[in-house]
Amino acid sequence: MSLQLKLGERYKEILFSISEVALATLIGIGISAILIKAGGYSPTSAFFYLFKGAFGNLYGLYTSLSYSTPLMLTGLAFALSVRAGLFNIGAEGQVYIAALGAIIAASLALPSYLYLLAEFAIGIGLAVMWSLFAGILKVWKGVNEVVSTIMLNWIAYWVTEYSRSNIFYDPLSPDRTIRIPITGRLPILVENTQLYSGIFISLIVVIVTYVILWKTALGYEIRAVGLSPSASKYAGIKYSLVALEAFALSGLFAGIAGVMETIGRPPTYAIVTSLTNLVNLGFNGITVSLIGRNNPIGIIPASIFIGGLMAGATSMQIFAGVPLEMVQAVQGIIVMVLALPGIIRLIKSKIRRR
Amino acid sequence: MPPEKEVAIEMVNISKVYPDGVLALDKVSLTIYKGEIHGILGENGAGKTTLMRILYGNIKPTGGKIKVFGKEVSFGSSKDAIKIGIGMVHQHPSLVPVFTALENIYLGLPSNFKEQVSLKELIERTGIKVPLEERIEDVSLGIAQKVEILKVLYRGAEILILDEPTTNMTVEEVKEFFSTLRNLKKMGKTIIFISHKLKEVLDITDNITVLRRGKVSGSLPTSQATPEELAKLMVGREVFLKLEKQGSRPGEKILRVEDLWVKRNDGSWAVKGVSFEVRYGEIFGIAGVEGNGQSELIEAITGLRRAERGKVFFKGENVTNAHPLKLYTMGLAHIPEDRQKTGLILDMSVAENSILGIHRKRDFLRPMMIFNENKIKEHVERLIQQYEIVVSKINAPARSLSGGNQQKVVVGREFSKTPDLIIASQPTRGLDVGATEYIRSLLLKMRNNGKAVLLMSSDIDEVMGLSDRVAVIYEGEFMGISETSSVSEKEIGMMMGGYKMGEIGIK
Known part of the structure; x- marks a missing residue:
C-alpha cells in the first residue's frame, strides 16, 4: 500500500547495502591488519578482541548499543539534511552546546522533578538555535552550510570548554563540570553496563522521522527540495521555509543526542576536559548516515555497527595490547572505507542534479 | 533498366529482448540499398533507436542476422561497425563543448589512422561548411550536428545513421541540412534517417520503413506514401x-x-x-x-x-x-517546458509526482499533514487510466517512464486541477x-x-x-x-x- 518502492525492491536494496558494508569492512580489516602487523602486534588477536568486545558477549553487546544511542540521532540529523539537499555537518557542535544546556539546567535551583524537563528544554533549545544560525545564514545570505557549520562547531567547542573550566566546573573535581543531579538522570537499563534508557528515545525519534519523511506532506516537501530545487519551486514549495525546517529538525536530533549523553551515560553525568565524552559524536553520525544510505531505518543497524566498532576498540586495546593510537587508526580506517560508497553516491547524485 | 540496386544493409529477423523481459524488437527485417536515404519512422518506444544501436554495434541482438554489403557481420562493439564503414550521429551531438570543431573531428582517431580523403577535400566535396576554428559551445546545434557528420565521414563512413537529427534545429537549419544530405546521397553515401516527423521523412527519404511496437508495420517507397497512410502505420489507427x-x-x-x-x-x-x-x-x-x-x-x-x-x-x-x-x-495550471527538471521529480514515484504542487490539498491529507495514501492511489490510478499512462506500478520512479509517459503524468496532473x-x-x-x-x-x-x-x-x-x-x-x-x-x-x-x-x- 506504500507509495514508495515495493518491498521486493527494498529487500534487494537492503541486501546490496549489507554486502557493500561487509565488503568495505573486509577491506578495512585488511588494511588495518597490515598496519597492526607493521606495528609488531598480532592482527588475529586484535580482531578477535575487536569482535568479542563488540558483540561477543552480552556486556559487549550492551556497550555497543549504548554507543549507538547518540549515533542514531546524529546520523539522523545528517540524513535529514541530505534529504533536503543540505550538507549540514553541524551536529558535532550542536551536541556540545546541547550538553552545555543540560549542565546549565543542572546548575539551576529547581524542584527535583523538573530537572529532566529543564535539561531537555534548554539543551535542545540551544542546539536548535545553533543549527538555525547556519540555516538563517544559508537562506538569508546564501552562506554555504558546510562553511558555516564547521565554524559554528568550533565556536560551540570553545564556548562549551570555556564554560566547563570557568563557569560550571565542579570545585571538588575541576576537570569536569558539576554533575547532573540524580533526579535529572535517565535510568540505566542494565545494571553495571552503560546501556541507558535513552536508546528507546533514539529509536522512537528515528521511527517518527521515517514517518514524517515518507508519510507526510512536510517530509514530501523536504525530499522534493532535496531532489529537485527547480521542481519544488514550481510545485509552490517555499525553499527557505523547508530549509529552515530541516536545520531545526537536525538541530533537534543532535540536541537530544547531546543532552542524553550527558544525563544518561554512566558513570560521569558531566562534561569532562576537552569534551572527550562528546567529541566525534556528530562526525561519526555522518558515517552512520552514509552507511545507512541516509535512510532512518538504515541508520539503526548502521549505528549499532559503528557503536560495536567503538566498543570493540576498547577491548582490542585492553586484551590484545594494541596501543590506543593504533586502535584509533584502525577505527579510522574502517570508518573511512565504510563511508566511501556513501560518499561516492552522494557526490554522484550532486553531479547528476547539475 | 539499370542493373539491380546494390544492397547496403540487410537485417533479417532481428529480435531484442532486454534483460528485464521487455521485447523491444520482434523479428524485424529490413533492406537498405546503397545510395539511398532510408527513413525509419515510428513513435517513441517503437524500437527505432534499439534497431539502429544494434546495427551500430552498441547492443547485441537476441536473434537475427545482419549483412553489410553482402557479408554477414557480428559486431562486438561500435568500433567494429566504424571499421566496416558505418557511422552514427546521435540525437544530442557527442562533442566536447570547449574544443573547436576541428579538434573534435580529430579527437579519438586511432594512431594508425590513414585518411582516405583530406578533411579539406571532404568539406569541398560534401559542401558541409562549418567554422572549424570555432568552439562547439559557441555554435548552434545545427552546426554541431554537421560537425558530427563530418567527423563520421572523415572516419570513412559509407553508411550514416542519423538519429532524430533535426530535433533541435530551426526551420532554416533543417532546410540547409537536407540539402547537405542530398549532396551526400549524390556522392553515393547511404543514409538512414530516423525520425517521427512525417513531413521531414516525406521530404528527404527514398524509402520508408515504419516500426510499431517493435515490429515492422509497413515498408514503402516514399513516392507512394501519404502523411495519412504513414501516420496510420505508426499508430495503428486513423489519426486526425x-x-x-x-x-x-x-x-x-x-x-x-x-x-x-x-x-x-x-x-x-x-x-x-x-x-x-x-x-x-x-x-x-x-x-x-x-x-x-x-x-x-x-x-x-x-x-x-x-x-x-x-x-x-x-x-x-x-x-x-x-x-x-x-x-x-x-x-492557474502550468505544464512547464522542461518536464524532467521542473514538471517532475524523477527520483520520486509516479504516485508522488501525481500530487506535486497539490500535495497540500485537503483531499490528500489526514490530520497532522499525514498523507491519505488511499486517496492518492485513487488519484494516480485515475490519471493512469484516463491518460493511458504506461507504468509498471504506481510506485515506480518517474525516471523509469518513457518521455511520453512522463509528459502524460505532468499533463494529467495539471488538468486534474480543473x-x-x-x-x-x-x-x-x-x-x-x-x-x-x-x-x-x-x-x-x-x-x-x-x-x-x-x-x-x-x-x-x-x-x-x-x-x-x-x-x-x-x-x-x-x-x-x-x-x-x-x-x-x-x-x-x-x-x-x-x-x-x-x-x-x-x-
Missing part, C-alpha cells in the same frame, strides 16, 4: 492530423500582461517589454525560435522568475511576481503522434469549454493549428499579434526570423 476546431467565442480577459521585462540568469534582458492578453474561450499561442525569451516570459508569468518591470494581471488581480501557490489557488487558465509550454515536444494528438485535443477541449489556454511552442504547426490568436516572439519582443486565420505559416516564419508584422505587409 488536422484537429477539428469550432469557431471561438472569446469572452472576458483572464490574463493581462503589460510591458513585461524579464532577465536571463546571466543578467541580460530576455524579455523586453511584452504586452498581451488572453481571454476566456481562446487559445493564445506564442511562437518563436527557441531561446528568444519565450521561456523566461512564461516563467515570469507563472511566478518562477522575477519580472523586473511591468505588470501581470490574472482575473483582474495584480499578480506580478506572485508566489506560484497563489496563482495555482486562483485557478484550471481556468492553463499555460502549456512545449506541451508535445518529443512525444509520439498518439500522445501529441491527445494532448492537443485536451487543450482544444479546455478552450471549447470556455476556459483559456496560453500555448508556447516552437512547433509552427502546433501553434498555427491550435491557436485562435498568435504572437511571435523574436529576441524578447513580439514581432506581431494576429488572428491565426489571417496570417500564413510563411508570414509566421518570417516573423520568427525577425521581421515585424508591419514590415511584411500584414495589418
Whole structure:
C-alpha cells in the first residue's frame, strides 16, 4: 500500500547495502591488519578482541548499543539534511552546546522533578538555535552550510570548554563540570553496563522521522527540495521555509543526542576536559548516515555497527595490547572505507542534479 | 533498366529482448540499398533507436542476422561497425563543448589512422561548411550536428545513421541540412534517417520503413506514401492530423500582461517589454525560435522568475511576481517546458509526482499533514487510466517512464486541477503522434469549454493549428499579434526570423 518502492525492491536494496558494508569492512580489516602487523602486534588477536568486545558477549553487546544511542540521532540529523539537499555537518557542535544546556539546567535551583524537563528544554533549545544560525545564514545570505557549520562547531567547542573550566566546573573535581543531579538522570537499563534508557528515545525519534519523511506532506516537501530545487519551486514549495525546517529538525536530533549523553551515560553525568565524552559524536553520525544510505531505518543497524566498532576498540586495546593510537587508526580506517560508497553516491547524485 | 540496386544493409529477423523481459524488437527485417536515404519512422518506444544501436554495434541482438554489403557481420562493439564503414550521429551531438570543431573531428582517431580523403577535400566535396576554428559551445546545434557528420565521414563512413537529427534545429537549419544530405546521397553515401516527423521523412527519404511496437508495420517507397497512410502505420489507427476546431467565442480577459521585462540568469534582458492578453474561450499561442525569451516570459508569468518591470494581471488581480501557490489557488495550471527538471521529480514515484504542487490539498491529507495514501492511489490510478499512462506500478520512479509517459503524468496532473487558465509550454515536444494528438485535443477541449489556454511552442504547426490568436516572439519582443486565420505559416516564419508584422505587409 506504500507509495514508495515495493518491498521486493527494498529487500534487494537492503541486501546490496549489507554486502557493500561487509565488503568495505573486509577491506578495512585488511588494511588495518597490515598496519597492526607493521606495528609488531598480532592482527588475529586484535580482531578477535575487536569482535568479542563488540558483540561477543552480552556486556559487549550492551556497550555497543549504548554507543549507538547518540549515533542514531546524529546520523539522523545528517540524513535529514541530505534529504533536503543540505550538507549540514553541524551536529558535532550542536551536541556540545546541547550538553552545555543540560549542565546549565543542572546548575539551576529547581524542584527535583523538573530537572529532566529543564535539561531537555534548554539543551535542545540551544542546539536548535545553533543549527538555525547556519540555516538563517544559508537562506538569508546564501552562506554555504558546510562553511558555516564547521565554524559554528568550533565556536560551540570553545564556548562549551570555556564554560566547563570557568563557569560550571565542579570545585571538588575541576576537570569536569558539576554533575547532573540524580533526579535529572535517565535510568540505566542494565545494571553495571552503560546501556541507558535513552536508546528507546533514539529509536522512537528515528521511527517518527521515517514517518514524517515518507508519510507526510512536510517530509514530501523536504525530499522534493532535496531532489529537485527547480521542481519544488514550481510545485509552490517555499525553499527557505523547508530549509529552515530541516536545520531545526537536525538541530533537534543532535540536541537530544547531546543532552542524553550527558544525563544518561554512566558513570560521569558531566562534561569532562576537552569534551572527550562528546567529541566525534556528530562526525561519526555522518558515517552512520552514509552507511545507512541516509535512510532512518538504515541508520539503526548502521549505528549499532559503528557503536560495536567503538566498543570493540576498547577491548582490542585492553586484551590484545594494541596501543590506543593504533586502535584509533584502525577505527579510522574502517570508518573511512565504510563511508566511501556513501560518499561516492552522494557526490554522484550532486553531479547528476547539475 | 539499370542493373539491380546494390544492397547496403540487410537485417533479417532481428529480435531484442532486454534483460528485464521487455521485447523491444520482434523479428524485424529490413533492406537498405546503397545510395539511398532510408527513413525509419515510428513513435517513441517503437524500437527505432534499439534497431539502429544494434546495427551500430552498441547492443547485441537476441536473434537475427545482419549483412553489410553482402557479408554477414557480428559486431562486438561500435568500433567494429566504424571499421566496416558505418557511422552514427546521435540525437544530442557527442562533442566536447570547449574544443573547436576541428579538434573534435580529430579527437579519438586511432594512431594508425590513414585518411582516405583530406578533411579539406571532404568539406569541398560534401559542401558541409562549418567554422572549424570555432568552439562547439559557441555554435548552434545545427552546426554541431554537421560537425558530427563530418567527423563520421572523415572516419570513412559509407553508411550514416542519423538519429532524430533535426530535433533541435530551426526551420532554416533543417532546410540547409537536407540539402547537405542530398549532396551526400549524390556522392553515393547511404543514409538512414530516423525520425517521427512525417513531413521531414516525406521530404528527404527514398524509402520508408515504419516500426510499431517493435515490429515492422509497413515498408514503402516514399513516392507512394501519404502523411495519412504513414501516420496510420505508426499508430495503428486513423489519426486526425488536422484537429477539428469550432469557431471561438472569446469572452472576458483572464490574463493581462503589460510591458513585461524579464532577465536571463546571466543578467541580460530576455524579455523586453511584452504586452498581451488572453481571454476566456481562446487559445493564445506564442511562437518563436527557441531561446528568444519565450521561456523566461512564461516563467515570469507563472511566478518562477522575477519580472523586473511591468505588470501581470490574472482575473483582474495584480499578480506580478506572485508566489506560484497563489496563482495555482486562483485557478492557474502550468505544464512547464522542461518536464524532467521542473514538471517532475524523477527520483520520486509516479504516485508522488501525481500530487506535486497539490500535495497540500485537503483531499490528500489526514490530520497532522499525514498523507491519505488511499486517496492518492485513487488519484494516480485515475490519471493512469484516463491518460493511458504506461507504468509498471504506481510506485515506480518517474525516471523509469518513457518521455511520453512522463509528459502524460505532468499533463494529467495539471488538468486534474480543473484550471481556468492553463499555460502549456512545449506541451508535445518529443512525444509520439498518439500522445501529441491527445494532448492537443485536451487543450482544444479546455478552450471549447470556455476556459483559456496560453500555448508556447516552437512547433509552427502546433501553434498555427491550435491557436485562435498568435504572437511571435523574436529576441524578447513580439514581432506581431494576429488572428491565426489571417496570417500564413510563411508570414509566421518570417516573423520568427525577425521581421515585424508591419514590415511584411500584414495589418
